[in-house]
């Protein structure tokens with residue numbers, strides 16, 4: 001049942017308290033409340049997702065941030081790799097978390113990415129073969145909005161229709177689709193066609209798969225809390241409620257027991273405590289989770305003492321090892337008016353598209369602004385550092401196609417565009433997150449250190465070269481007019497570097513701020529069963545536990561973390 005305030009709940013005790021109703025948090029809330037005898041409390045800082053049209057309509061995620069109620073409205077510290085610029089750092093602030101605001105790309109990562117997680121955590125339960133059952137539990141393969149014949153666009157052998165999150169191929173045909181496919185035929189060595197990039201071997205070019213059903217976003221809030229799930233009597237969901245810290249009471253052997261959560265509805269409002277009888281599960285995301293740990297005295301003692309926070313567990317790994325993907329929108333003028341550019345600058349056109357979507361669930365609004373994806377690698381032997389990717393069958397960079405302007409700024413008032421965004425997907429840079437003050441309402445210092453190494457800059461340059469090479473295929477001759485001015489000016493190595501540093505941003509994939517490491521390791525924040533090291537009663541399930549960013553968009557890895565965490569919690573408490 002959904003509540004706007006904790007006070008509306010008839011007093012009861014809770015077996016589990018889940019902090020953060022985001023991507024992973026909603027998975028836990030659903031799975032743990034499957035057993036009617038288990039009582040679950042889910043606390044979410046943001047509002048409900050119900051009736052938020054910019055979240056429901058797949059084409060409109062760019063309207064959800066920054067500077068909205070649905071975004072945390074964070075910004076980064078000055079980024080050295082971006083010539084000292086700070087950038088906006090969106091995170092979803094509503095039920096469903098970032099799955100309610102994201103661009104819906106559905107990518108499971110490579111088998112090498114998962115096998116590396118198994119190696120780094122010392123737990124084979126994170127390997128590619130072990131996580132297949134969690135993919136199956138999460139995914140509900142669904143026909144595209146327009147019901148077109150999808151043969152040749154994906155491989156059914158790698159998909160499940162037994163799960164909860166809806167996944168589909170695009171439901172609206174764009175003019176450039178056939179040109180993209182023609183390019184793989186023309187340049188098969190550089191851009192080989194990949195029938196299904198979710199088979200564990202993502203390299204190549206393929207049709208995007210997205211978390212969309214019938215022209216509407218499928219988020220963890222619409223899926224795992226959709227239908228009858230949210231009305232379960234043993235599931236209590238409270239929105240507009242921010243957790244400010246965790247308290248410990250008592251010891252289990254030598255470990256402090258962290259099962260009490262403090263929360264409030266406003267900065268100056270009263271603080272309330274609730275204690276879970278079994279476990280607290282932190283699912284506040286790669287920014288929120290380390291922030292709460294640090295505010296609770298779990299972190300680097302020296303830094304905590306400097307802010308007047310009493311250290312309960314001295315663990316310098318909390319907040320460190322942040323990694324993310326830098327992305328650069330590269331834009332071309334095109335010889336077509338059938339792009340999505342007029343949506344943002346012609347209100348009559350936009351209103352007609354929305355009306356048509358509302359009536360028929362058809363048209364260009366049924367899809368994400370992202371179309372086909374390419375996963376690729378720089379040439380072997382072209383760099384001297386150890387390869388930061390998970391292996392030779394894993395992408396080091398990505399190209400993402402959009403049928404219109406997808407820059408960080410508004411589309412120009414005239415002109416029609418195609419964007420090929422390029423992202424470094426196996427970065428060697430690492431950043432960190434620290435507290436700026438001991439006030440839970442002050443944003444932490446977020447430093448993803450994007451393009452922080454020469455290697456990452458080198459890969460981005462190679463990715464821009466690849467995007468330029470792509471449009472030289474004959475298929476584009478009468479479609480692409482010329483490069484947008486900023487790209488066109490990048491003609492020498494020095495101007496290319498400046499173009500990259502000035503125009504890159506984040507593709508919103510931070511992970512690693514509460515990394516898992518083997519049991520007994522002296523670094524890391526959680527064990528491979530996601531229990532926080534050095535304390536009792538506290539687990540973490542969200543993007544923060546992934547020790548390295550996968551070469552993939554991160555929502556599917558997070559859904560897998562949520563599903564596996566639920567299964568670990570159930571077996572730890574005999575609830576299977």
Ligand SMILES: Cc1cc2nc3c(=O)[nH]c(=O)nc-3n(C[C@H](O)[C@H](O)[C@H](O)COP(=O)(O)OP(=O)(O)OC[C@H]3O[C@@H](n4cnc5c(N)ncnc54)[C@H](O)[C@@H]3O)c2cc1C
Nearest residue numbers: 020022023024097098102103104105243285288543553555
């Ligand atoms: C704009 C954007 C676009 C993206 N596009 C894609 C994409 O196309 N494909 C893809 O795979 N991935 C994408 N991602 C990334 C992906 O969505 C995230 O990696 C994933 O959703 C993170 O899940 P999570 O559970 O770790 O955190 P979240 O889903 O962010 O959940 C954390 C939740 O905790 C809540 N919370 C935080 N602090 C507190 C607190 N103190 N008290 C109470 N609640 C709290 C938050 O409000 C939020 O609801 C995108 C992300 C963003 C922001």
